[in-house]
Amino acid sequence: MKSDKLKFLAFCLVVLLAPLPLAGGYLTNVLIFVGINGVLALGLNLLLGYAGQISLGQAAFFGLGAYGSGVLTTTYAMNPWLAMAVVAVCVAAFAFALGFPVLRLKGHYLAMATLGVGVIANIAFNETVDLTGGPSGLSGIPNLSIGGLIFDTDLKNYYLVWSFALVMIFLSLNLVNSRFGRGLRAIHDSEVAARVMGVNARLMKVQVFTLSAFISAIAGSLYCHVMTFISPTSFSFHVSVELLTMIVIGGLGSVYGSILGALLLTLLPEMLRTFHDYDIVVYGMLLISMTIYMPGGLVAGIPALFRRLLPARGSNA
Numbered sequence: 203m204k205s206d207k208l209k210f211l212a213f214c215l216v217v218l219l220a221p222l223p224l225a226g227g228y229l230t231n232v233l234i235f236v237g238i239n240g241v242l243a244l245g246l247n248l249l250l251g252y253a254g255q256i257s258l259g260q261a262a263f264f265g266l267g268a269y270g271s272g273v274l275t276t277t278y279a280m281n282p283w284l285a286m287a288v289v290a291v292c293v294a295a296f297a298f299a300l301g302f303p304v305l306r307l308k309g310h311y312l313a314m315a316t317l318g319v320g321v322i323a324n325i326a327f328n329e330t331v332d333l334t335g336g337p338s339g340l341s342g343i344p345n346l347s348i349g350g351l352i353f354d355t356d357l358k359n360y361y362l363v364w365s366f367a368l369v370m371i372f373l374s375l376n377l378v379n380s381r382f383g384r385g386l387r388a389i390h391d392s393e394v395a396a397r398v399m400g401v402n403a404r405l406m407k408v409q410v411f412t413l414s415a416f417i418s419a420i421a422g423s424l425y426c427h428v429m430t431f432i433s434p435t436s437f438s439f440h441v442s443v444e445l446l447t448m449i450v451i452g453g454l455g456s457v458y459g460s461i462l463g464a465l466l467l468t469l470l471p472e473m474l475r476t477f478h479d480y481d482i483v484v485y486g487m488l489l490i491s492m493t494i495y496m497p498g499g500l501v502a503g504i505p506a507l508f509r510r511l512l513p514a515r516g517s518n519a
Contacts, residue, residue, distance in 0.1 A: 240460060251453075257316040327434040343429070466500070
């Protein structure tokens with residue numbers, strides 16, 4: 203437990219100091235999106251990595267959080283912080299109601315059902331022009347503020363987003379090490395065995411599905427107030443696939459793996475811009491190589507790589 207606390211404190215220190223050498227430049231903006239994607243990936247990892255319930259509809263909850271906060275603050279002039287809280291609770295309530303019928307399904311049937319939710323939500327974002335602006339998007343969304351402090355620069359938004367991310371990481375670490383977290387892992391390993399041991403698998407799956415949607419909605423609200431403009435393309439099916447890739451590459455069933463996967467898959471496209479038309483080929487080859495040689499993700503693969511290299515160096519000495 204002490205080592206976990208030290209690890210978290212070290213991570214907090216890295217987050218605190220990371221933007222200082224960047225002087226609020228372009229990379230600071232990229233790190234903001236690493237934070238938002240990290241929160242999204244964390245929510246999905248709780249559902250898939252710990253409970254074993256696949257979802258291809260995370261973009262729907264992400265979009266509902268963003269459009270909910272955007273509409274409430276622009277059309278109805280609601281306080282952004284209040285809008286964020288209201289939308290997160292409403293999205294969680296929707297997910298709770300949706301979870302009971304949807305989570306009766308398993309495997310690819312569950313994936314198709316959640317995919318359908320994502321597709322329906324994206325169509326709604328495009329078609330409700332009077333409310334969401336349709337394909338043209340929704341603009342004029344206000345920045346978040348605390349008293350006289352307005353989060354209107356990259357550096358301020360960085361610390362805003364990562365403050366939320368660190369809170370989510372802290373709460374998730376406590377959750378997965380609790381009795382509830384052990385129940386999720388039991389469901390992941392064998393739902394039948396978990397039921398025999400007295401775990402209410404059906405309710406627990408709905409609860410983690412609700413929590414995942416709640417986290418995604420928070421990330422959506424942050425996204426809309428940081429960007430001050432949103433459009434349906436930001437909440438398409440491809441976003442759900444990217445989130446799934448992040449947690450697979452970072453490490454399923456790992457809180458820090460979610461952040462590491464988000465860091466890699468947010469930075470990698472930026473780094474591959476120099477390859478111009480071949481960037482997608484290099485991107486695909488890197489992902490395939492990592493999947494083959496690090497099937498447990500970066501969190502498990504990097505320590506294993508060091509363990510293989512250190513004996514080799516010792517024998518050469």
